[in-house]
Amino acid sequence: MNYKAVLKNIYQTIIAEENEGKVATYIPELAKVNSENFGVHFLSVDTEEHGIGDWQKKFSIQSISKVISLSLAYKIFGDTIWERVGVEPSGTAFNSLVQLESDHGIPRNPFINAGAMVICDMLVTHLKNPKADFLAYVKEICNCDQIQYSETVARSEASIGYRNKALCNYIKSFGNIKNDPKDVLDFYFNMCSIEMNCKELSKTFMFLANSNFKTSKGEKLLNTSKTKRVNAIMQTCGFYDESGEFSFKVGLPGKSGVGGGIVAVHPDRYCITVWSPKLNEKGNSYRGMKFLEAFTTVTELSIF
Amino acid sequence: MNYKAVLKNIYQTIIAEENEGKVATYIPELAKVNSENFGVHFLSVDTEEHGIGDWQKKFSIQSISKVISLSLAYKIFGDTIWERVGVEPSGTAFNSLVQLESDHGIPRNPFINAGAMVICDMLVTHLKNPKADFLAYVKEICNCDQIQYSETVARSEASIGYRNKALCNYIKSFGNIKNDPKDVLDFYFNMCSIEMNCKELSKTFMFLANSNFKTSKGEKLLNTSKTKRVNAIMQTCGFYDESGEFSFKVGLPGKSGVGGGIVAVHPDRYCITVWSPKLNEKGNSYRGMKFLEAFTTVTELSIF
Amino acid sequence: MNYKAVLKNIYQTIIAEENEGKVATYIPELAKVNSENFGVHFLSVDTEEHGIGDWQKKFSIQSISKVISLSLAYKIFGDTIWERVGVEPSGTAFNSLVQLESDHGIPRNPFINAGAMVICDMLVTHLKNPKADFLAYVKEICNCDQIQYSETVARSEASIGYRNKALCNYIKSFGNIKNDPKDVLDFYFNMCSIEMNCKELSKTFMFLANSNFKTSKGEKLLNTSKTKRVNAIMQTCGFYDESGEFSFKVGLPGKSGVGGGIVAVHPDRYCITVWSPKLNEKGNSYRGMKFLEAFTTVTELSIF
């Protein structure tokens, strides 16, 4: 398979078409990004690598970070984490409070905001210096040094994140947040504010694609079974209430963020990251979805 | 991989453990089945084949039939079917009416009852003799002659299926059923009443596993893209509100029925059917779930 | 109080203003009515009586009939009826199925469609000739002979009443309908099709206003406590999800129907009926609501 040619071809087709959708504006800082950024980075398990367009520019990874925090909590606590968060798709928007009421404070899955907060709460409890330790972990699995939180974005979201504050206090009212909601939210907003470029994201997600993956310290992150399970949750829950659509059209496990990034993983083959800030009405990158659908259609490679 | 040994080993382990759950009783006829039946049939794309236990006994395939009707409608109407039914997991029980209200009569996916009825409605409109033509289609893709509806089971469900009647009339009230609800329900109850054994089911689902599949008439059923998409929907929606759990634990696309059957598909590798009538509280075969989780864990083969 | 002058004055004011809203079209027969009809009939407990405009024209009383069937069931079965239907406002539209799911088939109150069907089911069980006996009862409390079902309207609604069929089958699935849904629906559609004029409605509802009320056979219908309780349910539940608004603006117990009729009761003082077919977006008569708000505001007479 000539991946390079396929990637280039799709990129050129899509960049020539209208760039629909809207940049996320609910976080004031994110609204400032140039909406025409468009980057792609492909990394195979045998280290074939292709970057196109704005693949070296940093962007806010936002919800994509939830996969990283899940992997850390899963590594630390094992399957006990599933007592406090489910693995079912939610069928509703990413920040819905409705389901929490009927589910008595147990979020449906770790990728809706509520579930990610419960995972953050576990890490806040366990890590000595939660923010510093988490960042060190990210750098380790990415094997890159140049990764930072964006204080500006974190503060920007904290300043208007009333719905997330509502969510966190609501889960606390059910007893499924153990720490002070303020501390959990501070960790959560920082985690979401991490900035990476497409290449760093592809590298970071390699632990889900490559069964021989080792961290920069030579450590295996998750065993085979746990790795498969994280992929399975991405497959069913990675795109909020468009998860079925992504699975249907792209056929790969993946995760999106409102910064416009999407990472998809083809186990035993490759990671691919696409970044384009304009979002469709479900909150997923318009060009990102389009690119990945075309990619798996043309290559006829998906997990199905 | 010595599939035979693995299958046998898991079968013996599970049959020695307590058989929890309950046989479905809401369809009176189904309640009569012997709850200790336990059959497995494995069929690889290169025709390696293993049957264990009650793999030759017929049982009511129930909702597993929804994959077959979907494939027929998809073949006939192509992607226009997605105007009337979605591809998102529902997050709620299989016969919930709540979501239909907020979704204005467009069922979330073709595998919840509401969605399957919309698919049935399409077939009732298009087929000359809906029941006869559908059965002929089933026989063709299974390449077996000995397949029948169970009039007893269909009548039994019709006699008490008030919730399904409610569903069908409700969708009709939104205009998303075109025929008389009575005719659609008659087709639906018959379709669910089809009886097969494990081997016949494995053979029937081979069109989703084998990219070179041809029907008994030498016809390719669905092209690669459509085949992958049916698998993707099974992955996210095949087990009602336990779809995430199945994806998480088993990691394969599959479909269950309240008769206690489960078929799972590993694209390009195999189909596997397990049948055991006792259901867990989500309505999926207790031993079926257990068997398949063990099978993909031991073989370390799943799509992820 | 010079009721006559007040009524006339308000009538003239309102008829001079634009007649907003829309005639109900979901029952084809109802769509044929002249939307400019506008009648009022006032009847005090001491038999002062005023008719204005189209007060002698018959119209389809629709949901107003639910108060009459409730009174008959309450008379026959006493407080046991509350085991099968509640007395709480629903907070949702009149034909919502959502609440029934969380309430396990016990409708919130007897004035939403679901609750009225449960009341109808009780009457179908108890009455020898349900339709004939119910009509006789209506004539008796109204003390009028010229009251009939409209076969045309009943058939018209039956032909398209898929949502009501869904509701009835749904309640049946919870076991809270005892008869065949077909028979219950036939009774229900007929009951709603009763035609009366404003005067007949005012007379019919006098048993809720006049504590000395006797039927044409000299019988007291409901005792004081039961009478008050029916009024209380009309107060909180008589106008679907506009019940609070009616209570707030008009301050009287009352009941509306999609035919455009509204009856309001001031206990120990009067009954008043207004009819005007155009409905506001909540399904209540636009001019009816306006008239009654003006009437209780001008007279400064409400129950509060």
Place this chain on the structure above:
Amino acid sequence: MNYKAVLKNIYQTIIAEENEGKVATYIPELAKVNSENFGVHFLSVDTEEHGIGDWQKKFSIQSISKVISLSLAYKIFGDTIWERVGVEPSGTAFNSLVQLESDHGIPRNPFINAGAMVICDMLVTHLKNPKADFLAYVKEICNCDQIQYSETVARSEASIGYRNKALCNYIKSFGNIKNDPKDVLDFYFNMCSIEMNCKELSKTFMFLANSNFKTSKGEKLLNTSKTKRVNAIMQTCGFYDESGEFSFKVGLPGKSGVGGGIVAVHPDRYCITVWSPKLNEKGNSYRGMKFLEAFTTVTELSIF
């Protein structure tokens, strides 16, 4: 009517019966109250007055305060308040977040927590010293000097009120809270912590019963129409999802609080306050509900 004898008689009957229900424990301070307290105070518009049992003991009025804050906001802002809060019963529990989602942040009515917070937000915006000014207002309409906030109770609720914090932040996320949620919640928790005895509550609510009511400064609080409208909202919304039941059984507008108090108003006749801390499962005073049902049944006096 010999009110005194009737009241005494009912009191003695009920005190002899088992005192079911549970004292509210979710606010730690409230859990400390003696659950056998039982007081009644009756005050007619012509100043007939009867106190029985613990009518002189102070208790936490909690949600009863929501009627007082509503009256102040209504007086200040007039009917513009209804742009930010509705008048419909909610059909759900007092602290539900679900409806807010479908209603886009407009609470159903001013007596559910969400609605009361919106009213508090208006007062926080308008009053110079919100807490001091509000207390002065309460003293003025009660014509009593000895009324205070309980700092202990307010702090106690603030320390655990995660669900209320969730609610307030959630409404803020829709833009229907203008101030900092912290300030609104501080006002809200203080308002709910006001302590009164039965007599003070009866006196405070006299402005809703007596059309000639004047405050201690000789001011008419609300005009006739506004007074009736507050009563109407109490009638339909005063008891959370037991409002219909209270209307049905008692037939008077009223308001309850989790401190075990209930005030009921018979317009043009009397106010009556009952206090007994044990609550039924809907969160309303067990003995309070029982007492008032008996009182209006025996006297055959209700608004219906």
